[in-house]
Amino acid sequence: MSRSLLAATPFAGHVRPMLGLARALLGRGHEVVVHTGARYAEAVREAGAEHLPYRAATDFDDTAPEETFPAMARARGPRALLVDFRELFFGIAPGQAQDMLAAHEQDPLDAVIAEGTCFGAELFHELSGVPYATASLSPLALPSRYLPPPGAPFAPGRTVLGRGRDAALRLLLDRTVDAAFRRLHDEARSAVGIARTDRGGLHGAWSRDLILAQGTAEVEPFRPDLPPAVHFVGDLAAGSRGAAVAPDWFAALDPCLPLVHVSEGTLGRDGSSLVARTVQALRDRPVQLVIGGRHRAGRLPADVIDAGWVPQDLLLPRTDLFVTNGGYGGMMAALSHGVPVLAVPSSVEKWVGAGNVASSGAGRRLRPGRASPAALDRAVGEMLRDGDLRQAAQRVAGSMAAAGGPGRAAELCEELLEERGPRRIRA
Template identity: 40%
Template sequence: MRVLVAAMPFAGHATPMAALAAELTARGHEVLAYTGARYAGRFTAAGATWVPWERAPDFDDTDLRATFPQVGDGRGLRAVATNLEHVFLRTGAGQARDVEAAGPVDLLVSDQLALGCGLVAERAGTPWATVSLVPLSLPSRDLPPFGTGLLPGRGRLGRARDAALRALVARTLVRRIDGVLAEVRTGLGLPPAAASALEAFASPQLVLAHGVPELEHPRSDLPPHVHFVGQLAPPPAGHAPPSWWPELSADGRPVVHVTQGTYDVDPRDLLLPALRGLATEDVVVAAATGTGSLPADAVPANARQAEFLPYDVLLPRTAVVVTNGGWGGVLAALGAGVPLVVAGGTLDKPEIARRVTRSGAGVDLRTGRPSPRRVAAAVARVLGDPAFRARAAEVAASLARHGGAAAAVDLLERLVRDGGPVHRADADPWGAGRRGAPRPS
């Protein structure tokens, strides 16, 4: 089988899509990988052939404004819509032409935000699956609009609030991006879309949800072709730990890992406040800076820093992870049974933070720029209440149970073999636990 796997050139998108590519090649399939130059090596290392972004503008995910000057700081629903328009929608026609230039394939598998594959599938009739690499953004009659960062409303008033918000967003932001999608489709000779742009990103045949029901708000209208597949890319093994690791490993105090992730990496947002807040606590802090190093006087005596840390070694020794809420990092921590403190401020990160809270496996700081005191208080709360770690262990078991990349490729092969939408066996992934974990007080 000849498969094209498409990933938007972001670190958090490339890693799980490369894991899918690796599983496909391990089963003997020929894989073409459509992604930006920055992440081509992740796919070629998995045995795939790289297809570059050419007609669509390639970009550096650490400096989006260099290619898309309209993009703001990602804070708030309007900023989310702006990013969606310029980074994901307006590149769609170029993506489609790049994918078509790669030649015919038996299956298209796209990061859900890589719009081009869906457009090609419609033009060519090729089977198409999407991978939701962030929490499910499909609209639901049971939830507030994705991007508002709100928990589902309770009772009659809460449901009325959510319905009003859905209607407001449909009249404003959704109408705006629907207009952009119409332009893209017209440029490719396609008729008007039958659904809104928010739904057009997802395949009607198969959606692979990177995660588990415990990390999603229950909804009664989950489409039957949406399958939770757990953690697609477990933390890579084999990377050497930093020179200070034996010292930290021998320290008897709880280890708190602080990370700014791979996007929104200004250390003033989270890293520095966390280091200041935890400086006088009875913990040892392992900080991942991402790029560069923090000034020595910003790193207190109970902390160590490195650009990157090997999670397969770090997480088994970690008591709490403090993160800005990137989905891949959240799944990595919970996959190891480690509870979280989440400071989600931009794009989908507030949504992720709310889901962690709802799961019972962590604390949501409700800001991307917390004070040192708030970080320290949240870490103390998680360390002091064993229910957080117990719930993280339950989520870890669910992530493992859902099968990861192997289960995802089973479903992809089934799509090509059987044709048509691939439906779940269970109508309700939440089962009797539809109401989910109790919300923290």
């Protein structure tokens, strides 16, 4: 039996998949500690794991991170992405590493598995030597000579000219955005006394030994040079989105109406409310609307279910269409249940993930500027009638189930421990 630390920046979409992995490891007899913010302490304990709170790391409320990091509220345009990563991710990484080191000194850890924006795990790994794995919960942000640079909102070039464009873009990104991320990374490393790195981009802080990639190759562009450390595991959050008791509104769902589930997301939202536009778009269409999560639509009509937190493992099997701002975790949840996705991406990285889903045949993508209520109504109507779309979503669901989910991820973590040698294995 081993003792593993799972680390997640305190956002719902980051924590829930890690709790799926926590449950799988606990079910296989391992001890699990989860390092995340206080807002998710109860969810960690409900999963059966030990909660390690942020002490040296700066904690924040993911529904209002600007209150803790005011610079985020002032940033606009392309600079906003760098500010977000400077404040939320690289900025708190030294504190995360300190918290992990303190926990390790008190009760030694055998492995650390961190989602891809929890950069403190890499610092802890280098300081402690504890084996380290990364869980990629977004479109796979690894460079490839066959693709545009990670995050670029372009389809891969298939002609000589297109491949030349992709190569030029990769070089440009390396000298601009990746260089900026490398500086932030180096600042975090310097803060804990580690030498500079020559690895650029967000993946520069990821494990070299094991990357657990949420989703399947079916919702990723083809790349022959995928590193052997990468393993697609399907829906990492499987089993972590339920509820012991169904909410009152669940029993009131009308089984005779198509059900449309809508989520607006948190970070990376555009200037208007997707929920408000969708409710307006579908007000005359015979559908049942269930709104999940935080939104800015104000008071909704009485016949719209404004659910707040949604137990998606209960709702999605009843759902006909998922409308989203392109959050990857939400899209993977829908596809794992065979539900088609209509994405209106609110940021560049969400545009990429939504494009991957659309390319799989299991969804559609609308530009935010073109997603008027009339356009949303047309898209929803067409998608609800499209049997091929539903079949494609069910095909993706099958491939995600075959990938193994959190159970397969736990097996891969055990293999990493066997290969790299645990710091200590308990009897």
